Amino acid sequence: MTLFEWAWARWRNAAPVPGRGTAVATIEPATPDVAAPYLALYTYLQRRYASTVVLTFEQVESLLGCALPACARSGLDWWTNPTDDVDRHSDAWKVARRTATPNLPARTVAFERLP
Numbered sequence: 035m036t037l038f039e040w041a042w043a044r045w046r047n048a049a050p051v052p053g054r055g056t057a058v059a060t061i062e063p064a065t066p067d068v069a070a071p072y073l074a075l076y077t078y079l080q081r082r083y084a085s086t087v088v089l090t091f092e093q094v095e096s097l098l099g100c101a102l103p104a105c106a107r108s109g110l111d112w113w114t115n116p117t118d119d120v121d122r123h124s125d126a127w128k129v130a131r132r133t134a135t136p137n138l139p140a141r142t143v144a145f146e147r148l149p
Contacts, residue, residue: 071098072126079130079145087132091141110136113143 035043068076074097079087095101106112113134116124127134132145 066125066129068125068129069122071100072123074098075126076130079127079132085147087145088142089145091143094143106136107141108138110138 066073066076066080075094078097089097091102091107103112112123113136124134127145130145131148133148134143134145136143
């Protein structure tokens with residue numbers, strides 16, 4: 035065995051030196067400040083390229099995995115001017131940079147992207 039072959043075999047079988055390896059940085063996606071029950075709606079709206087997304091109440095309920103409250107079906111304020119700081123449902127579209135415009139008789143809501 036030549037000196038070169040011996041050195042090559044030792045180098046190939048050598049254990050890595052701690053702290054001297056290649057560092058791989060992982061980038062964690064930022065967690066949005068949206069309440070967990072409304073995270074699916076946020077994700078859906080965030081991933082749509084259209085400037086306006088129209089969903090039926092049933093589609094919104096399907097995304098949420100539960101029924102909308104009665105005030106969402108009968109009152110504009112639940113969509114346009116939420117005052118309930120505990121529920122934070124409006125963060126789903128506000129953090130996605132959209133506004134909500136409901137059409138209560140048609141049971142739909144339009145989410146428009148902010149400029």
